[in-house]
Amino acid sequence: MADSANAPKPSSSVKLVLLGEAAVGKSSLVLRFVNNDFQENKEPTIGAAFLTQKCNLPTRTIKFEIWDTAGQERFASLAPMYYRNAQAALVVYDLTKPTSLVKAKHWVAELQRQASPGIVIALVGNKLDLTSDGSGSGGDADSAGDDSGDARKVTTEEAKAYAEEEGLLFFETSAKTGYNVTEVFTAIANAIPETSLKSARGAGASHAASRTEEQRVNLNGPRDPNAKEGCAC
Amino acid sequence: MAREAQAPSNDNAITDDNNTGELPPPLPPRRQLSHEGALQVAPAQSKPTTAVSSIDISTLSFPDGSRGTFSTSRVASASASGHATPSREALGYAAGGGDFNDSMSVMSFAPTLRPPGDLASLVAGEINRKSRAWMLLRSQSASVQPFKSVEPDAPKGLPGFHTEFDDIPDYDAKGTPTADEDRLALWKSKMKHYLILSSAGKPIYSRHGDLSLVNSYMGIVQTIISFYEGAKNPLLGFTAGNARFVIVTEGPLYLVAISRLSESDAQLRGQLDALYMQILSTLTLPTLKNIFVHRPSTDLRKPLEGTESLLSSLADSFTKGSPSALLGALECLKLRKSQRHSINNTFLKMRSDKLLYGLIVAGGKLVSVIRPRKHSLHPSDLQLIFNMLFESGGIKAGGGENWIPLCLPAFNNSGYLYMYVSFFDGNPENTSTEPVQERAEDDEDEIAIILISTDKESFYDLKEMRDNVAQQLNKSGSLAIIKAAAKVGRLPISAIAPGAQISHFLYKSRANVQFCMPSLEPAFSGPAKMVARRRLMSLYHQLHASMHAKHSHLKVLHCVAADAASLAWVTPIFEFYCVAGPNVSRAIMAQGANKILQWAKREEERLFIIGGGVF
Numbered sequence: 001m002a003d004s005a006n007a008p009k010p011s012s013s014v015k016l017v018l019l020g021e022a023a024v025g026k027s028s029l030v031l032r033f034v035n036n037d038f039q040e041n042k043e044p045t046i047g048a049a050f051l052t053q054k055c056n057l058p059t060r061t062i063k064f065e066i067w068d069t070a071g072q073e074r075f076a077s078l079a080p081m082y083y084r085n086a087q088a089a090l091v092v093y094d095l096t097k098p099t100s101l102v103k104a105k106h107w108v109a110e111l112q113r114q115a116s117p118g119i120v121i122a123l124v125g126n127k128l129d130l131t132s133d134g135s136g137s138g139g140d141a142d143s144a145g146d147d148s149g150d151a152r153k154v155t156t157e158e159a160k161a162y163a164e165e166e167g168l169l170f171f172e173t174s175a176k177t178g179y180n181v182t183e184v185f186t187a188i189a190n191a192i193p194e195t196s197l198k199s200a201r202g203a204g205a206s207h208a209a210s211r212t213e214e215q216r217v218n219l220n221g222p223r224d225p226n227a228k229e230g231c232a233c
Numbered sequence: 234m235a236r237e238a239q240a241p242s243n244d245n246a247i248t249d250d251n252n253t254g255e256l257p258p259p260l261p262p263r264r265q266l267s268h269e270g271a272l273q274v275a276p277a278q279s280k281p282t283t284a285v286s287s288i289d290i291s292t293l294s295f296p297d298g299s300r301g302t303f304s305t306s307r308v309a310s311a312s313a314s315g316h317a318t319p320s321r322e323a324l325g326y327a328a329g330g331g332d333f334n335d336s337m338s339v340m341s342f343a344p345t346l347r348p349p350g351d352l353a354s355l356v357a358g359e360i361n362r363k364s365r366a367w368m369l370l371r372s373q374s375a376s377v378q379p380f381k382s383v384e385p386d387a388p389k390g391l392p393g394f395h396t397e398f399d400d401i402p403d404y405d406a407k408g409t410p411t412a413d414e415d416r417l418a419l420w421k422s423k424m425k426h427y428l429i430l431s432s433a434g435k436p437i438y439s440r441h442g443d444l445s446l447v448n449s450y451m452g453i454v455q456t457i458i459s460f461y462e463g464a465k466n467p468l469l470g471f472t473a474g475n476a477r478f479v480i481v482t483e484g485p486l487y488l489v490a491i492s493r494l495s496e497s498d499a500q501l502r503g504q505l506d507a508l509y510m511q512i513l514s515t516l517t518l519p520t521l522k523n524i525f526v527h528r529p530s531t532d533l534r535k536p537l538e539g540t541e542s543l544l545s546s547l548a549d550s551f552t553k554g555s556p557s558a559l560l561g562a563l564e565c566l567k568l569r570k571s572q573r574h575s576i577n578n579t580f581l582k583m584r585s586d587k588l589l590y591g592l593i594v595a596g597g598k599l600v601s602v603i604r605p606r607k608h609s610l611h612p613s614d615l616q617l618i619f620n621m622l623f624e625s626g627g628i629k630a631g632g633g634e635n636w637i638p639l640c641l642p643a644f645n646n647s648g649y650l651y652m653y654v655s656f657f658d659g660n661p662e663n664t665s666t667e668p669v670q671e672r673a674e675d676d677e678d679e680i681a682i683i684l685i686s687t688d689k690e691s692f693y694d695l696k697e698m699r700d701n702v703a704q705q706l707n708k709s710g711s712l713a714i715i716k717a718a719a720k721v722g723r724l725p726i727s728a729i730a731p732g733a734q735i736s737h738f739l740y741k742s743r744a745n746v747q748f749c750m751p752s753l754e755p756a757f758s759g760p761a762k763m764v765a766r767r768r769l770m771s772l773y774h775q776l777h778a779s780m781h782a783k784h785s786h787l788k789v790l791h792c793v794a795a796d797a798a799s800l801a802w803v804t805p806i807f808e809f810y811c812v813a814g815p816n817v818s819r820a821i822m823a824q825g826a827n828k829i830l831q832w833a834k835r836e837e838e839r840l841f842i843i844g845g846g847v848f
Contacts, residue, residue, distance in 0.1 A: 022539060034633075043626045044539035047637030047652075050692070068633070072539045074515070078638065081689065 011054075011061035014192055017083045019111070020092035021103040022071030025126040028175035029092065030068045033185055038176050045070040048082060055189045062189040064088075083111060087196060088120040088188045093159075095125045095172065096151040101159060108166055120191045122169035122184055125159055127151075129174040377814040378756050379736050379797030380768045391494075394764050397424055398549060401442050416446055425552045426491040427508060427544075430455055431525070432462075437486070437533045438508075438541065440548045444534075458487050470498050481505040485525035486512070486533075494552070495771055497778035500559065504551045507558065507616065511547055513642040514617050515540050517649065546625035547617075553763065554770025557619075559777055560741045560808065561612055562748040566598040566718050570838040572711065576601045577846035579705045584848060585684075585698040587691035589650065591846075592683040595719035597623045599747075600680070603846035611643035612746055618652070622681055628654060629679070634699075636692045641685075653684040653695040657703065657712065680715055723752040729832050733825030737769060738811035740833050745841045749833065768796075769812060776801040776810050791819050800826055807833070 018026040027045050031037050034053045049068040054061055067082040069075065083089060091107045093100040104123060111121055132150035156172060163170035169187050173180040401419045402411055420442045428447070429438040434455035436444045444451075458480060461468035470479040479501040481488040488505040496504075513521065515537055524531050551558055568576075580591055580603050590610055593600040597619055604610060617639075622628055628635055634655040641650055657680040682702065684695040706712040726735060729751055736756040741748040757765045780787050780801050790801040795815060800822045802809040809830060813822055833840065 043542045046539070046543075046621065046628060047635060047639075049628075049633045049635050050696075051633035066633075070539065074536055074538075075638070078689070 009056075009059065009061050011063060013063040013065055014088055014189070015065050015067070015086045016088040016090065016188065017067045017079075017086045018069060018090045018092060019079065019083070019104075019107040020071055020090075021094070021097075021100040022073075024071065024092045024094040024097070024100050025175050026071065026090075026092050027068050029090070029124070029126060029173065029181055029184075030066055032175045032178055032181045034066070036178065038178075044072065047075065048078070053185075055185055057186070057189055060194075062192070064185065064189075079110075080114065083115045083119075085116055086119060087116065087192055088122070089115065090122050090124055090184065090188070091168075092124045092126055093154065095127050096130050096153050098153050101125075101154050101162075105162065108168065112166070118193065118196060120169070120188055121166075122171065122188055123159065123163045123166075124170075124184055125154060125156075125172040126175055128172050128179055129176045377816055379772075379812050379814050380765060391424070391764050391767055393422060394424060394767055395761070396422075397552060401446070403443075413446070416442065420446060424493040425548075426489075427505070427548045428454060428487075428489040428491070429508065429512075429544075430487050430489075431529075431531070431533060432459070432482075432485050432487060433530045434459075435530060435532050437537065438544055440545055454489055455487065458482070458489075470501075477501070479505065481509065483509050484522065485529065486521075494767070494774075496774050497782075499781065500774055500778060503561075504548075504558065507547060507551070507613065508544055510613055510642045511540070511544055511617055511620075512537065513646050514640045515543075517640045518642070518646040542625045543621055547620050550620065550624055552767075554767050554774070556739050556748060556750055556770070556773070557612075557616065559770070559773060560739065560748045562741050562746050563612055563615055564598045564749065565747055565840060565842050566595050566600045566715065567724070567749075567836070567839050568600065568714065568718055572714050573601060573839075573842065575709060576706065576711050576715070577603065579709065579711065580702055581846045581848055583698055583701040583705060585686075585691070585694045587686045587688050587694045588684055588698065589687055590683075590685040591698075592618075592685075593680065593715070594619070594622070594683060595680045595715055596722075598719070599842060600715055601846065602842060603848060606847050608644070611641070614641040614643045617641070618683065622654060622683070623679070629656070634696065638689065648687075649689070651686050651689045651691065653686070653692060653699065654681055655699060656681050657716075680712075680719060723750065725754065726751040726756075730825055730828035733828050734817045734821055735811045735813045735825040735829065738809065738826075738829055739773060740829065741808040742833075742837070742841050743805065743807060745843060747841045749840045772797060772799055772812055773810050780808070791822065798822060802826065 018030065020026050022044060027042060027049070028038060030049075030051055031039065031042075034051050045068060047070055051066045051068065053064050053066065055064060056062075067086070069079060069082050089107075089111050091104045091111070093104040108121060108123065111119060130150075131152035133152075159172075160170050162168075169184075169191060171180050171184045171187070173184060175181060401416050403416075404410055423441045425440070427438070427440045428436075428451060430436050430451050432455075434452055436448055436451040439447045439451075441447075458468055462482070467482060468480055470477065472478070476491050476493050477496070477498070479490045479492075479498050481490075481502055486509065488509055490501040490505050492501055516524075520536075524533065524536065557563060576593065580593070580601055584591065584603065588603075589605065589608070591601075591603040592610075592615075599615075602610065618641075621637075621639075628637075634653065637652045637654065638649045639652055640646060640648065644650070682699050684699060686695060703712070706715075726733070726737065737751060737753070739748055739750050753762075753766060753769075757769050776790065776792070776799055779785065779790055780803050787801075788803055792799045793815065797812050797815055798817050798819075799810070799812045800819075801811075807830070809826060811822065811826055811829065813825070837843070
């Protein structure tokens with residue numbers, strides 16, 4: 001432990017995909033995580049954006065390769081291309097919009113059915129700054145135009161219960177204030193089993209990984225030809 | 234004002250008389266480049282750009298070395314201009330040219346300006362008869378910049394244009410909802426509207442106002458259009474007050490442009506076509522058709538979700554005035570031929586098998602293109618790509634690398650291509666070739682690399698190609714050259730044609746479908762920059778409409794109005810439009826035009842991409 005500070009930590013890359021309804025704040029979360037920045041009225045993502053960011057853990061460095069996908073319905077058929085072989089997924093919904101949680105549940109189901117077995121999924125409720133318990137740090141501008149000051153429509157309990165049921169990590173965040181954003185990515189980095197990392201030096205303990213591989217039926221193979229047919233409409 | 238009153242008796246067009254065969258054109262020697270600015274006392278006849286007589290003869294050197302002689306009898310050109318320029322007349326343009334203006338230019342001789350050599354002989358006798366005060370007055374008026382004489386509140390001064398792009402607020406400053414009447418008044422005050430609706434009357438897009446505000450107008454528009462459709466006599470356009478309505482029907486879509494900016498029907502139609510292309514680019518034609526075949530009452534807003542900003546940035550570029558859209562041409566980054574050649578070669582050498590088109594673009598100007606031999610890139614497709622990357626914030630703001638499915642309708646309107654986009658850091662000191670993840674806003678010299686493939690799985694192939702290209706360009710110094718050239722931007726007109734009194738020009742190379750123009754500084758900058766720019770673009774739009782009016786067959790057109798003088802010149806090789814102050818004579822303008830055309834000919838291989846890299 002003591003000498004690990006001097007020796008270069010093992011580093012490995014992790015493919016992470018963001019999914020969720022349009023305008024829930026996927027790109028804003030990424031922008032906060034990668035550049036520690038926030039833009040009001042950000043224009044919608046078109047297609048998908050690919051970004052990278054390192055995450056330092058005590059014992060290793062994780063290099064996230066992030067696929068930030070567009071949430072519009074017409075891009076849905078392209079999603080398999082992005083979550084295929086992904087080791088982690090961030091499924092985002094908007095705390096102020098119940099339909100976005102419904103959409104998030106659909107994405108979780110699709111990931112569990114078709115993504116790599118062992119994928120780490122985090123359920124993230126964004127826009128905490130619009131709620132009355134919104135971390136209290138600066139998120140005062142009530143840009144949603146809601147008079148009550150609390151625009152929350154999805155309770156923490158409801159989402160948390162669902163997340164526990166499905167075995168997902170769960171966070172409520174604000175990309176605007178930055179609250180909990182880094183924590184999401186750190187938690188994902190910690191949750192990824194060491195064995196599934198394609199680390200150059202992680203030669204040991206690869207036997208644990210194969211166990212999880214066998215538990216799930218890999219639907220990825222047969223799905224592929226279908227995915228090719230899909231278009232972005 | 235006096236000139237305007239006199240105007241109708243003068244002609245304003247110089248037409249090509251070569252076709253008649255009656256007058257064998259005189260062939261004066263070609264004007265030489267070297268004697269610019271030097272006083273030359275020589276017979277006026279040997280000066281190709283000036284002729285002052287009751288029959289105007291001007292001989293102009295084309296940049297390709299040939300010459301054309303344009304002689305005009307009053308009668309002939311009056312009829313020609315009558316055909317070509319109804320709109321200009323209506324807009325209060327005074328015709329210029331003729332003896333009156335040429336004598337004006339003689340007066341405008343001033344010690345501060347280098348006298349054009351070919352005027353020297355004319356000036357010599359005349360000038361001493363005028364008093365000093367008169368000379369001073371004339372010398373000042375000659376240097377008046379275009380549009381400076383018009384009051385900002387006059388109709389031509391575009392009052393209210395500076396708020397054209399402001400949102401119509403739902404809430405006022407205090408947070409109380411704005412009254413519908415106020416919002417409607419704001420909506421009506423806009424000078425330009427674009428409405429898109431389905432033939433069933435469902436609203437799809439409106440540039441201004443949310444759809445609840447304009448819903449009833451959409452209904453009216455649909456009723457009017459479908460009435461004419463029902464009568465098998467489709468409505469193409471109409472005028473109400475000072476607004477021109479133009480309608481384009483594309484299958485299940487109605488597109489309507491409403492303009493008070495004096496654009497021609499053809500130009501508005503072109504703009505609507507571009508918006509339609511943007512919709513196709515999102516959906517593809519078969520998908521669009523399918524949607525409406527199965528359910529004619531579909532709300533197309535859902536499938537188009539997220540593209541409103543692309544439509545709006547496209548619409549706004551038209552409202553601001555886009556030379557690229559007007560000319561249907563692209564602008565290139567000025568580079569040495571050898572430099573561009575080396576960039577092309579690097580690009581070609583690193584080419585991935587998956588690549589269809591590869592582009593390097595700096596601040597909306599093309600740097601390099603590579604393409605397969607059998608496919609060329611259509612300007613209207615590139616316009617959509619440039620709009621997405623440089624005008625609308627969606628991609629710029631996101632950062633990172635992008636993988637975008639899109640349809641290029643002019644290439645193939647039935648399927649998607651996949652576009653890899655990443656930006657380089659525009660800062661010349663930064664030598665990193667990593668894709669930028671964080672960019673300064675409002676950066677004019679961003680350099681983007683765009684790689685287009687037909688294979689949606691080819692992201693990592695194209696990413697690898699991009700990394701290789703970036704590394705090579707950086708190693709060879711080409712990246713630094715591109716950055717430096719992008720930073721320099723467009724040349725000021727004083728560097729292109731020193732001494733010419735032309736304030737701005739557009740030059741389109743017809744063969745290359747590309748154009749160039751000088752910097753808008755300093756004549757069209759300042760606090761009212763957007764308005765000055767729009768007036769310049771309006772003038773170009775009017776010139777362009779006159780030159781391209783059906784049955785006009787105009788080659789050269791010279792207009793003088795109270796606020797500016799302008800010259801348009803179209804040959805099979807180029808289209809040229811230029812603008813000068815209202816007191817600049819035709820001879821001086823023609824001379825300046827020649828200087829610019831010679832410059833364009835000389836610099837052709839630097840200004841334009843000729844052929845590009847082909848594989």
